Amino acid sequence: MSNQAVANRYAVALFQLAQSKGTLDQTGEELEVIQSVLQGTPELEKTIQHPKVTLVAKQNVIRNSFAGKVSQDVLNTLLLLLERQRFSIVPELSQAYKQLHHDLLNIAEATVYSAKPLTNEELKQVEIIFAPKAEKSRLIATNKVDTELIGGLRVRIGDRIYDGSIKGQLNRLERNLLAGNR
Numbered sequence: 001m002s003n004q005a006v007a008n009r010y011a012v013a014l015f016q017l018a019q020s021k022g023t024l025d026q027t028g029e030e031l032e033v034i035q036s037v038l039q040g041t042p043e044l045e046k047t048i049q050h051p052k053v054t055l056v057a058k059q060n061v062i063r064n065s066f067a068g069k070v071s072q073d074v075l076n077t078l079l080l081l082l083e084r085q086r087f088s089i090v091p092e093l094s095q096a097y098k099q100l101h102h103d104l105l106n107i108a109e110a111t112v113y114s115a116k117p118l119t120n121e122e123l124k125q126v127e128i129i130f131a132p133k134a135e136k137s138r139l140i141a142t143n144k145v146d147t148e149l150i151g152g153l154r155v156r157i158g159d160r161i162y163d164g165s166i167k168g169q170l171n172r173l174e175r176n177l178l179a180g181n182r
Helices: 003-021 024-040 042-049 055-066 072-083 087-105 120-133 166-179
Strands: 107-114 138-145 153-157 160-163
Touching (some): 003 024, 003 072, 003 087, 024 072, 024 087, 042 055, 042 087, 055 072, 120 138, 120 153
Parallel strands (some): 107 138
Antiparallel strands (some): 107 153
16 A cells, blocks of 8 residues: 555544544644654654664654644554554655645645745735635645746646746747647
8 A cells, every 4th residue: 555545544534533622723733843843853754764773762752752742642643653664654644634624624725836926915816816716715825936937927726727927828829839820
C-alpha cells in the first residue's frame, strides 16, 4: 500500500476522532506545527528514522518534543506511527487531514502566479472572484511571483488552471497562428 493511501487512512481516523470531540481546528493546527518542527529540525527526523535507535528511545524523543504542546490524540497517533514504522508519512497525513477539513468547510486552496507580488487586498479580490468558479464557499489564495508571465495572473485551484497572463495569451495566439486559425 502506498504511503499516501496509508496516510489517508490515518487522516480519516484522526479526523473522525477530532470531529467527535469538536477539536477539528486544534488538531489541524497541531499537525501543521508538528510538520513544521520536523522540517525545521532534520536531526529529529534522522533520529527517528535511524535503525539503531530503539523504539522506546524514539517514543521518548517524541513524548519529550510534543507532550503538553499537542493533544493526547495527536501524540498517540504519532506514537502509533512510530510503533508501526510509518512515521515518515506525517507530512502526507497532515496534508490529507487538511484536505478533509477543507472539504467539510467547502474551502479550496489556490495558488496565484503573478509577474509582481500582489497586495493582500488584491489577493482577497482574487479569492472573492474565483471562489464561485471553483464552486467553493471560500478560497484561500497564496501568491507566487513568476516574472515570465510578463503581466496578468495565472490561478491554480486543484487541477484547474485559469490563465489570464500575457504569456498565456501570447502562447494561445502562437498556437492559433500555427494552426492557421484567426
